[in-house]
Amino acid sequence: MLSLDGVSKVYNVGTFGGKQLRAVRDVSFDVRDGEAVSLIGESGSGKTTIGKMILRLLSVGSGTISIDGVSIATLRGSGLKEYYRKVQGVFQDPFSSFNPIFKADRMFEVLRQEFYPEASEKEWEEKVHESLRCVGLNPEHVLHKFPHQLSGGQLQRFLIARACLLEIDLLVADEIISMLDASTRIDVLNVLADLKSGGLSLLFITHDLSLAYYISERAVILQRGRVVEMGLTERVFRNPLHPYTRMLMASVPRLDKRWEDTDYGAGEIGRPSELAGSTAEEALADERHTLTQAEPGHFVATSG
Amino acid sequence: MSLTVENLRVYYQTLRGDVKALDGATFTLDDGEIMGLAGESGCGKTTLAHSLTRLSPPLRYVEGRVTLDGQELPIADMSRMNDFRMKKLSVIPQYAMNALNPTRKIGTIIRDLLRSRHVEADTSLQELYRRLDLVRLPYDILKRYPIELSGGMKQRMVMVVSTLLNPSLLIADEITSALDVATQKAVAEMLVEFRDRALVKSMIVITHDVSILYQLADSILIMYAGQLSEKASTQTIIRAPRHPYTKLLISSLPTIGVRHAEHKLSGIPGTTPLLLDPPAGCRFRDRCPVAFSKCSEVPPFVEVTDGHWVACWKESETHA
Numbered sequence: 001m002l003s004l005d006g007v008s009k010v011y012n013v014g015t016f017g018g019k020q021l022r023a024v025r026d027v028s029f030d031v032r033d034g035e036a037v038s039l040i041g042e043s044g045s046g047k048t049t050i051g052k053m054i055l056r057l058l059s060v061g062s063g064t065i066s067i068d069g070v071s072i073a074t075l076r077g078s079g080l081k082e083y084y085r086k087v088q089g090v091f092q093d094p095f096s097s098f099n100p101i102f103k104a105d106r107m108f109e110v111l112r113q114e115f116y117p118e119a120s121e122k123e124w125e126e127k128v129h130e131s132l133r134c135v136g137l138n139p140e141h142v143l144h145k146f147p148h149q150l151s152g153g154q155l156q157r158f159l160i161a162r163a164c165l166l167e168i169d170l171l172v173a174d175e176i177i178s179m180l181d182a183s184t185r186i187d188v189l190n191v192l193a194d195l196k197s198g199g200l201s202l203l204f205i206t207h208d209l210s211l212a213y214y215i216s217e218r219a220v221i222l223q224r225g226r227v228v229e230m231g232l233t234e235r236v237f238r239n240p241l242h243p244y245t246r247m248l249m250a251s252v253p254r255l256d257k258r259w260e261d262t263d264y265g266a267g268e269i270g271r272p273s274e275l276a277g278s279t280a281e282e283a284l285a286d287e288r289h290t291l292t293q294a295e296p297g298h299f300v301a302t303s304g
Numbered sequence: 305m306s307l308t309v310e311n312l313r314v315y316y317q318t319l320r321g322d323v324k325a326l327d328g329a330t331f332t333l334d335d336g337e338i339m340g341l342a343g344e345s346g347c348g349k350t351t352l353a354h355s356l357t358r359l360s361p362p363l364r365y366v367e368g369r370v371t372l373d374g375q376e377l378p379i380a381d382m383s384r385m386n387d388f389r390m391k392k393l394s395v396i397p398q399y400a401m402n403a404l405n406p407t408r409k410i411g412t413i414i415r416d417l418l419r420s421r422h423v424e425a426d427t428s429l430q431e432l433y434r435r436l437d438l439v440r441l442p443y444d445i446l447k448r449y450p451i452e453l454s455g456g457m458k459q460r461m462v463m464v465v466s467t468l469l470n471p472s473l474l475i476a477d478e479i480t481s482a483l484d485v486a487t488q489k490a491v492a493e494m495l496v497e498f499r500d501r502a503l504v505k506s507m508i509v510i511t512h513d514v515s516i517l518y519q520l521a522d523s524i525l526i527m528y529a530g531q532l533s534e535k536a537s538t539q540t541i542i543r544a545p546r547h548p549y550t551k552l553l554i555s556s557l558p559t560i561g562v563r564h565a566e567h568k569l570s571g572i573p574g575t576t577p578l579l580l581d582p583p584a585g586c587r588f589r590d591r592c593p594v595a596f597s598k599c600s601e602v603p604p605f606v607e608v609t610d611g612h613w614v615a616c617w618k619e620s621e622t623h624a
Contacts, residue, residue: 042484043455151575181344182512186556187571193564207484214558214569237560251489253515255542255559259489 001201002054002087002170003030006063009049009225023049024061025225026289031170036193036202038212038233040248041222047205050222051174054203055089056080067170085115088163089172093179094155098147104155105143107162115166131165132158135191153184157191170201178208189215209252213237221245226289231298241300305371306506307333307473312368314355322364323579325351327530329368330605331613333473338499338507340517340538342553343527346576349510350398352527353475355379357395373472390421394471394504398478400462404450411446414465421469428468435464438501439494456487463494467503474504480516492520514557518542523611526550529587530579532605536612546614549588586617594618 009024024046031037041047052058054065060073067086075083091097098104108128112119119127129139135157142154150158156176163171173192177185193215196202206212212219213233220230221244229242240246250259291299312329315322326348333339341349351363356379359365365380372392378384397403405413414432415425436443439460450458459479467474476495480488498504509521517524517538524541526533526549534547545551552572562569574591577583583590585600592599598617605615614620 042486182514182553183344183556183572185571186558186569189558190564190568190570193568209485210558210560210562213560214562214564248485249560251485252560253485253488253492253513253519255515255518255554255557256561259493259519 001031001033002065002067002203004028004050004054004063004065007050007053007060007065008063009046009053009058009061023225024053026063027222027225027227028063029220029227029230031201031203033169033201034196034199035218036196036204036216038216038219039203039205039222040207040209040212040219042207042248044224045222046225047207047222048174049225051089051172051203051205054172055087056083057089081114085166086168087170087172088166088168089174090156090159090163090176092175094152094159095147097159098155100147102146104145104147104150104158107158108165111162111165127165128161131161134164134195135161136187137161151184152180153188156180156188160188160191160195164195164200168200170203171195172203172205174205175207177211178206209237209248210254221248226301227291227299228301229299230291231294235295235298239295239298241294241298305332306335306337306373308369308371309356310369310371312352312355312370313366314351314359314368315364315366316351317362317364318580321580324582325530325579326355327579327582328605329532331525331532331535333506333508335505336499337523338496338509338521339535340514340521340524341508341510341527342512342514342517342524343533344512344576346529346579347527348530348579349527350477351530353395353477353508353510356473356475357389357393358382358385390417390466390471391469392471393473393475394466394469395475395477396459396462396466396479398481400479401455401458401482403462404458406450409447409449410453410461414446414468417465418468423469432464432468435468435503438497439464456483456491459483459487459491460494463491463498467498470503472505473508474498474506475508475510477510478512479509480511481513488516489519492516496520514542514554515559526553529576529582531587532613532615533588534612534614534616540612546608546612546619547616548592548594548618552593586615 005028007024007027011021011023013019013021027050039047039050049058053060056072064071066072072083112124132139132142137154137157142150142158147155177188180188189211192202204212204216216233218231219233219236221228223244229236229245240249289301292302294300310330312326314326316325329352343349354363356370359379360382370377370379377388418425418428433443441457441460453461480491483491499507511517521538523535523537525535528549534545534550541550542554545554556569556571558569572591577587586603589595589599603615603617603620605613606620607613608619
């Protein structure tokens with residue numbers, strides 16, 4: 001349903017925008033109906049930029065992002081509104097996603113004015129309650145409260161409920177549980193997984209590989225704005241082929257294996273993405289970067 | 305025994321009364337031990353770090369004794385603690401990324417700090433270079449401003465500064481939380497190296513991420529709602545936890561190899577109690593699957609087997 005084809009994004013940085021930062025380079029993948037795809041990468045790998053482009057919070061640099069075959073880059077007015085009925089996003093920090101001055105459920109009211117002006121009071125209330133129950137919240141406990149009276153997990157589920165209210169097809173979840181406690185984290189993750197079983201497509205953006213493995217069917221690994229490996233989660237995680245993926249897998253703190261027992265060697269401190277492509281070798285590697293199929297449903301980047 | 309904490313109570317003063325953020329902590333830390341301290345937000349782990357280093361209002365000292373290397377720490381007295389900070393015990397704060405003064409160069413910050421501790425900066429210069437090598441930072445970092453460093457570099461820089469005078473105890477508060485997996489691993493391994501090279505004698509590593517602790521800690525202390533729940537060796541906490549809270553916490557962690565479709569994990573139902581007026585008895589009682597009548601009394605933190613401390617009536621009864 002969602003497909004990205006050769007998408008790139010260049011930011012102008014530095015004084016007067018003199019320097020260029022290529023945040024996303026030639027990224028292509030798709031999200032099928034009812035499927036969860038994880039976008040995995042470290043800070044500066046461009047994963048959030050991709051999420052924001054899909055949500056049209058950033059303009060698409062080059063390449064095309066299309067949903068059901070229609071490019072989203074040129075959507076305007078009612079077309080864009082229609083698009084937001086299909087695609088919504090939830091972001092990392094639940095506390096800054098809400099306006100602290102208003103009650104948290106005000107956002108449902110805004111939604112009603114925008115999308116359901118004809119709904120009657122009773123119908124609407126029913127709809128809100130249903131979507132709250134759908135994410136495992138008790139409407140009586142969470143409605144008519146200010147954001148500071150709710151916990152991070154509740155707020156995050158509130159935002160998912162808002163997205164579900166629109167009966168969307170695709171949810172872009174950008175690091176939505178990294179700020180939550182371990183005990184509530186899994187509850188929110190289960191809500192997502194249940195919604196997915198109900199037919200929702202999911203783009204799950206994360207740096208946490210174990211969460212990605214838990215929820216997604218396919219995984220896309222990003223490094224410095226490029227896809228280095230992608231395919232079925234099972235295959236990518238069991239048999240990582242690209243050195244970067246291997247390094248990531250080896251650095252994940254696990255409960256069943258100590259770092260010293262893994263044979264990938266010492267962790268290397270990653271270089272920030274501003275330096276990306278600065279050495280001659282890397283520039284050359286970028287030039288030759290192509291994805292090849294290693295086994296059915298498992299692609300890996302090769303340079304040369 | 306490097307550090308001994310006895311019945312430490314520290315409350316936050318608020319207009320609505322005292323928030324009992326740390327309510328009766330008793331534990332010991334051996335020489336050379338790296339102890340992990342884990343728990344949910346608001347369980348009092350950072351309060352514990354603050355009480356050991358800088359107990360300032362709104363924090364209020366209520367009772368308890370802290371002994372470091374046989375010497376009692378005057379933790380309630382801000383100015384007398386100055387003799388101990390950085391020399392005897394040091395902290396890498398949660399906000400390490402913002403801990404460096406943005407208007408001064410790194411080298412100047414270090415010189416000022418050393419002067420405030422009455423240490424001649426030149427004598428420790430060689431040592432400083434050695435430490436920079438250890439955390440793989442270039443020497444010219446001393447001539448740079450904090451804004452020129454990445455998050456991971458600042459974190460490592462603060463590690464160097466905090467440990468420069470070889471403190472006996474180092475408290476690392478959530479230092480890996482904001483980092484990427486690869487940087488996280490590197491920083492965690494550096495912490496262990498600092499201990500192995502005896503730059504610091506013992507360490508308390510505070511985090512909410514239990515899987516990081518499994519990688520680096522010798523023992524783990526689990527806190528819940530201002531009280532200690534369980535302390536044991538890392539292997540025991542992960543493989544054979546006794547306290548119901550620890551059991552639920554460990555089982556709710558997703559690791560690679562667990563998928564929603566095959567094995568659905570579940571969180572811990574309910575929320576942590578408000579510490580302004582905490583429930584009497586065991587504070588985990590309302591969320592506990594095995595709670596019974598006895599739980600209306602506060603369970604003592606007792607040693608059930610050698611080195612394994614648990615605060616739960618179910619456990620202390622069967623082993624009494």
